[in-house]
Amino acid sequence: MKILYAIQGTGNGHMARAREVIPELEKFCEFDIMIGGSRHELDPGYPVSLNLKSLTLSYSKNGQLSFGKTLAANNFLRFFKEVVTTPVQDYDLVISDFEPVSAWACKLKGVPCVALSHQAAFISSAAPRPEKRSWVGEFVLKNFAPTNRHYGFHFMGYDEGVYSPLIRSEIRSLEPETGDHYTVYLPAFSKEKIAHSLSDYPDTPWQVFSKEIHESETINNIQFLPVSNEGFIESLRTCRGVLCNAGFETPSEALYLGKKLLVMPIKKQYEQECNAAALSGLGVEVIKDFATAKTNMTISRWLESDAIAPLSFPTELPKVIHKIFEDYISEDLKRTSRLNWNFNLF
Secondary structure (H helix, E strand, O other), X not given: OXXXXXXXXXXXXXXXXXXXXXXXXXXXXXXXXXXXXXXXXXXXXXXXXEEEOOOOOOEOXXXXXXXXXXXXXXXXXXXXXXXXXXXXXXXXXXXXXXXXXXXXXXXXXXXXXXXXXXXXXXXXXXOOOOOOOOHHXXXXXXXXXXXXXXXXXXXXXXXXXXXXXXXXHHHHOOOOOOOOOEEEEOOOEOHHHHHHHHOOOOXXXXXXXXXXXXXXXXXXXXEEEEXXXXXXXXXXXXXXXXXEEOOOHHHHHHHHOOOEEEEEOOEOOHHXXXXXXXXXXXXXXXXXXXXXXXXXXXXXXXXXXXXXXXXXXXXXXHHHHHHHHHHHOOHHHHOOOOOOOXXXXX
8 A cells, every 4th residue: 555645835834743644654554755835944854755836825024814925926837737747646545734736636536535634623613713704714724625534633622533733742752841931933924023013022031933034133132043943842842931823733832831822813814713713712812913002911911921731632643544544445435536526615
């Protein structure tokens, strides 16, 4: 049995998850790695057979999803060619971490494809949503990378097929301490925007990890650091709290380590709005933007608050991988039809 493991390469979260999934896959089968996109600083720790451009999202300097930049950054003719030429037919099964080229290639060529990702959790209507749902956001979550079956990770097991966050082994092995600094990771914001906003809290030491930084730089109470796996983990281990976007991996790791958490969902990114709704339900503070009176009050309250109790996310990855292969041998998963263009909207 031969597997293609296709990873979304537009963020470090997907790659961090892959570094845990790959050793588990090695126990079961022969496989190749495919990465779609190049906006990540981590490598999967395993040889990559296919590197594709795929599709990517672009943001404004103020941390907002930019539809104009996203359209300009993507070549849809190239995407179609990648879908047609990617050799998914050479594999028995494709496991996709929200990677669209592999998923659509499987749909076109009748190859079984399953989702193993955080986004897969949103196939369930039980996964938390914001008060105002976006039909466009729902459509994208469910059809950006269409698959036959879904195995999702979320902050809680909201439904069948939704599992606890996949906490990296590097994080599970840490002995957390509570220092004075706060760790910040807001990759959709410019360095200037972050420096201007955090300067409102001059007595608070901030460690900001930024893709714009290549060498450490300090501006008053703000230390800007280049993005690195080792540096970020150490900052996370010893911080007093974490300020980040409402992604999935970093909030999960902060909650696991018992760090108080403040999240800011990227505007117009529906998945992050859903995550923020889930985190709010767990008692996490959520802000919408910098530089408003309400935001300043929330940040000040958060800085003065105590740390939260750590969440004990169980290790469920071996069970999930075993379930994928168990389901694969069933007739339901093998029955995939070519050019089945039924979209899942709600």
